[in-house]
Amino acid sequence: MDDVHTRSGVGGEAVTPGTRLLKIAPLLFNERFIATVVRPTIADLQSEVAAAGPDHVKRLRARCRGYSAFWMLILVAPFASWSDDLPNIAAGRVAVGSAVVTLTVMTLGAWTAFVTAAGALIAFLIHAWYERHPSEIAMPPDAPWRSPQINFSSTDVAGNVGGLIFVVGSVLIVSLGLPSVFWFLLAGTIAACFVAWGLAAWHSRARREDWTCAGRPRRQLF
Amino acid sequence: MLPKKELLILELLVSEGSMYGLQLVERSDGALKRGTVYVTLGRMESKGLIESEQETPNPAAIGLPRRIYHPTALGERMLRAWTTFTRAVAWEVKP
Numbered sequence: 213m214d215d216v217h218t219r220s221g222v223g224g225e226a227v228t229p230g231t232r233l234l235k236i237a238p239l240l241f242n243e244r245f246i247a248t249v250v251r252p253t254i255a256d257l258q259s260e261v262a263a264a265g266p267d268h269v270k271r272l273r274a275r276c277r278g279y280s281a282f283w284m285l286i287l288v289a290p291f292a293s294w295s296d297d298l299p300n301i302a303a304g305r306v307a308v309g310s311a312v313v314t315l316t317v318m319t320l321g322a323w324t325a326f327v328t329a330a331g332a333l334i335a336f337l338i339h340a341w342y343e344r345h346p347s348e349i350a351m352p353p354d355a356p357w358r359s360p361q362i363n364f365s366s367t368d369v370a371g372n373v374g375g376l377i378f379v380v381g382s383v384l385i386v387s388l389g390l391p392s393v394f395w396f397l398l399a400g401t402i403a404a405c406f407v408a409w410g411l412a413a414w415h416s417r418a419r420r421e422d423w424t425c426a427g428r429p430r431r432q433l434f
Numbered sequence: 435m436l437p438k439k440e441l442l443i444l445e446l447l448v449s450e451g452s453m454y455g456l457q458l459v460e461r462s463d464g465a466l467k468r469g470t471v472y473v474t475l476g477r478m479e480s481k482g483l484i485e486s487e488q489e490t491p492n493p494a495a496i497g498l499p500r501r502i503y504h505p506t507a508l509g510e511r512m513l514r515a516w517t518t519f520t521r522a523v524a525w526e527v528k529p
Contacts, residue, residue, distance in 0.1 A: 228497055229497075230497075230498075234498075245476070248472065248475070248476040248479060248486075248501075249472040249473055249475075249476050250472075251498055251501075252455050252472050252475075252500060252501045253455075253468075253469075253472055254498055255497065255498040255499060255500040255501070256454070256455060256456045256468070256500065258497035258498060259456070259497065259500055260456070262497065277468065278468075280468075280469070281467075281468035281469040282469075283469075284467070284468070284469025284470065285469050285470070285472070285473070287469075288469060288470050288473060289473065
């Protein structure tokens with residue numbers, strides 16, 4: 213590893229990037245987690261800063277990436293599935309969740325916090341639904357798979373409850389940007405549910421009468 | 435079952451050899467994130483799929499030594515078994 217660029221701290225001593233983060237870490241994590249997760253993250257920050265050389269912009273960019281990775285780690289760590297040995301895991305989850313909600317309310321307002329929480333809940337719902345009821349929509353044979361992550365538009369759903377979750381989530385997302393159209397979208401969603409119900413009933417009757425839809429596979433709403 | 439990220443990490447380590455965490459992030463084309471890659475690596479290490487060691491510290495350098503990761507024999511066997519299984523399932527599913 214090349215020399216890491218340092219800067220002067222209080223008293224004129226050299227401060228390596230990530231030194232303060234290393235001091236914070238023992239307050240939040242146990243020894244094992246620091247050794248296997250926190251120290252490598254900080255080592256990456258330091259090696260990237262070193263690799264950036266004397267270029268100020270590159271160094272600043274490396275620092276930003278490294279620090280954001282560290283703070284992302286702080287958010288993710290209490291929810292990491294293998295971190296059962298972390299001290300006070302439940303308290304950590306509550307603390308992180310409360311901090312995120314409080315910061316969102318303080319900076320963006322209660323409405324945005326509510327929509328964010330609702331969006332997160334719906335994202336969990338739609339992913340849970342998708343895991344249990346994968347879409348039957350025809351896909352090209354060689355379609356590249358990509359994780360939907362939090363991107364609603366790349367989650368495959370069909371005309372069932374998964375689709376309804378998708379619509380409600382989309383309404384909430386659009387409402388975040390355009391609060392004035394919330395009631396219009398809500399009314400539209402409710403009206404669309406009635407239309408969908410009517411169509412499902414019509415298809416069901418047509419199938420029973422062995423009419424135009426004969427032979428179609430049965431659509432499952434649940 | 436082998437989660438997708440763990441499968442990707444094993445594939446990268448088996449096909450390209452030992453790597454640092456940041457190298458894995460760069461080679462994954464965005465599938466692995468800097469903020470979470472070490473959580474995944476830590477989990478895999480606790481499962482015995484990979485192992486890591488600190489790089490030899492350079493006396494002239496300031497800063498922490500990085501960790502280098504490589505697959506264990508169990509990890510390689512797991513990857514082979516999983517690949518064989520998914521191929522067999524795909525063969526059964528395809529008409």
